[in-house]
Amino acid sequence: MSEEKKILNEQEEDHLMDHDYDGIKELDNPPPRWIMLLFYITIGWSIIYAAYFFWLKQGKTQKEEYAYKSEQHDEKYQIASLSASDLVAFTDEASLTEGKQIYTEMACMACHGMNGEGNAVGPNLTDDHWLHGCNISDVFTIIKNGVPAKGMTPFKSQLSDEKIQKVASYVLSLVGSNPANAKEPQGKVCETGDQS
Structure with a gap:
């Protein structure tokens, strides 16, 4: 028997368990300690969780x-719409x-300019001419639902009704x-009285 096999047999003998079944002997080969530690931590965690x-x-x-x-x-976006x-x-x-802060944060100036003067994309918001109505209800609806055909993004999923009312x-x-x-x-042309 080679020296290497002899060493292996001696190591196996150290781990042999006492019982013998039809000449078959079982080695006691426990899992590494880190696996056992992880196992016990998992059990402890499951008890705490339960x-x-x-x-x-709680x-x-x-x-x-x-x-x-x-x-x-619902609280954040005020799903129950204002009447x-x-x-x-x-x-x-x-x-x-x-409202001005929201106008800035939502990057409205990209289409309507820093001061609402309009640009190549969006209309001028400072004159008396309006495309989709000029009263608070119209402006609120436009900001909330957008005008997809003209590239106006709806903000109903990003702003609450109160914030839309303030920016309007x-x-x-x-x-x-x-x-x-x-x-x-x-x-x-929007009549002065139409804006209320």
């Missing part, structure tokens, strides 16, 4: 988690400042501001 969710009832079930996430989404009677143009400084109020506040490099008028 206690937290099932025995102590965690949310899938249905509760879904309801919570849906409520957060036409709730739509009024804000005139207070705080709302118009927030800001857009209406731009009328008559006469910025430099204003685009030529487009659409129908």
